[in-house]
Amino acid sequence: MQTPFLVLAELCQALEATNKRTVMIDSVADFLKQLHADEVEPAVSMLLGRVFPKWDQRVLEVSWATLSNVIKRLTNVNWTRLRATFSETGDIGAATKILFESSRIRKQASLFEKPLTVLEVKRVLEATAEIGGYSSKDRKERLMETLFSQASALEAKYLVKMIIGEMRTGFYEGLMESAVSKAFNIPSKAVQT
Numbered sequence: 001m002q003t004p005f006l007v008l009a010e011l012c013q014a015l016e017a018t019n020k021r022t023v024m025i026d027s028v029a030d031f032l033k034q035l036h037a038d039e040v041e042p043a044v045s046m047l048l049g050r051v052f053p054k055w056d057q058r059v060l061e062v063s064w065a066t067l068s069n070v071i072k073r074l075t076n077v078n079w080t081r082l083r084a085t086f087s088e089t090g091d092i093g094a095a096t097k098i099l100f101e102s103s104r105i106r107k108q109a110s111l112f113e114k115p116l117t118v119l120e121v122k123r124v125l126e127a128t129a130e131i132g133g134y135s136s137k138d139r140k141e142r143l144m145e146t147l148f149s150q151a152s153a154l155e156a157k158y159l160v161k162m163i164i165g166e167m168r169t170g171f172y173e174g175l176m177e178s179a180v181s182k183a184f185n186i187p188s189k190a191v192q193t
């Protein structure tokens with residue numbers, strides 16, 4: 001079974017709530033041990049607030065304006081409400097979570113309701129990065145809307161933070177290297193994120 005993206009979002013929330021390095025490293029190491037092999041690389045990138053690994057040259061090219069349009073549509077709020085919520089929180093992810101929680105979200109209808117997974121998020125982000133040319137902004141916006149319409153409020157918070165590149169959990173590359181080393185029993189000198 002694939003790892004739900006919600007598990008990654010809950011881990012990000014826990015990381016944000018602590019400043020204890022050992023707790024962070026242990027929590028991430030435990031999470032990484034539970035992943036399937038094909039989930040490790042995208043999960044590591046996502047936890048570090050990256051859409052793609054550092055060595056990957058692809059770019060998403062999804063702006064805050066695009067994401068704000070998606071959030072406004074899904075939560076049925078106007079620009080004034082979005083801006084006010086952001087001003088209250090000072091964090092775009094927290095503002096997104098509040099708006100998702102306080103609004104009736106129009107969920108994307110699917111024949112079989114299934115949770116958003118780490119690999120599904122990866123797939124959508126890769127597909128978004130591949131879009132170019134005529135009307136690419138509109139097509140990217142539609143993909144983002146589909147992705148966010150499947151997300152819970154907590155998932156939406158960390159999707160926005162990851163896409164914008166402002167994760168702010170206090171978990172950085174050096175800690176990730178320690179977590180990977182611990183999770184897979186690899187010498188820390190051999191680990192590079």
